[in-house]
Amino acid sequence: MDSLHLHLVSDATGETVTSVVRACMVQFEGIHANQHNWWLVRSQGQVERVIAGIEANPGIVLCTLVDVAVRGVLEEACRHMRVPFIPVLDPVMGALAGYLNAESHATPGRQYQMDAEYFARIDAMQFTLAHDDGQLMDHVEDADIVVVGVSRTSKTPTCMYLANRGMKCANYPLVPGVPLPKSLENVRTPLVVGLTKDPKSLSDIRRARLRFLNHDEESEYAQFEKVRDEVASARKLFTRHGWPVVDVTRRSIEEASATIMQLYGQHKAKQDGKA
Incomplete structure (x- = not known):
């Protein structure tokens, strides 16, 4: 395989998932990634448009969605289409929650609040x-x-x-x-x-x-x-x-x-x- 479709899905600006993909893809020489960006995905209607895009160009889905309901719809659709679904924040969030013995706040775009x-x-x-x-x-x-x-x-x-x-x-x-x-x-x-x-x-x-x-x-x-x-x-x-x-x-x-x-x-x- 010398090319693939990558669907990057974010409930904010997509900066995090884009950085992760860029850091990973440079390690694979000769592979061309057709990158599909889906930013500010926060509602049922928006995630349905993402699903339609994945159906048109099946490929790996990487997401940084924190809203459980919205993410659940996308995850179920990926399972049905048999395409990989990778929530890139989960390992870090899980480790932090376990270490801190605390629950995270599932607030989309919280890192960009004007503090x-x-x-x-x-x-x-x-x-x-x-x-x-x-x-x-x-x-x-x-x-x-x-x-x-x-x-x-x-x-x-x-x-x-x-x-x-x-x-x-x-x-x-x-x-x-x-x-x-x-x-x-x-x-x-x-x-x-x-x-x-x-x-x-x-x-x-x-x-x-x-x-x-x-x-x-x-x-x-x-x-x-x-x-x-x-x-x-x-x-x-x-x-x-x-x-x-x-x-x-x-x-x-x-x-x-x-x-x-x-x-x-x-x-x-x-x-x-x-x-």
Whole structure:
């Protein structure tokens, strides 16, 4: 079998079940998944439309439905059609309920309720947008994390990913010959992280960027020797300030952000006197 139909059914945005499927399917090379997304399924009428879709394209059904009645209808239909039905949250929910000796609340979309954590994420996103690319560095002490690096080291997307996790981020681009602002030189509260990248890879990325913008690919901005010097100079700066460095050459945004989150946890523990 080199292809299959996957039906992802959620009573909310489908983010959880999509992440689970993505993490699993990358382990199967050469398999093409025809993915059918069924989001915000919370009523009898909605689940019946899902069942009709499964009948038209039989395949594995993965769901994150918490409403017992709605899920029961779908599960019975899958049993009748003889297609696999996988409730991906059940093992975790069962283990938690057993360990806590408590019942869960079967409330669809509860993880997306507008609680304090939700508004903290919105604040973090707004802060990060306002402090992108060296803006408003006079207020850098209000950040949780400051990301520093030369051009095209994924500073902005990394900060946006962290902001979506509730971290107030600022980022500052290192430009040859331009000194750091005093506010960043003397920063005390935030964790400052330096991003670096292999010079050859960085040079190629910059050339592609110039090509996309119809600019001269041979400008100093993309020349390997100049890029190598920039990266070396940035590393010396990070060392001088004692800032941890994350090499993003072979890391995805998610992986780099996970490393930064770990560093932030250590930074906070140290500030709080716990490490």
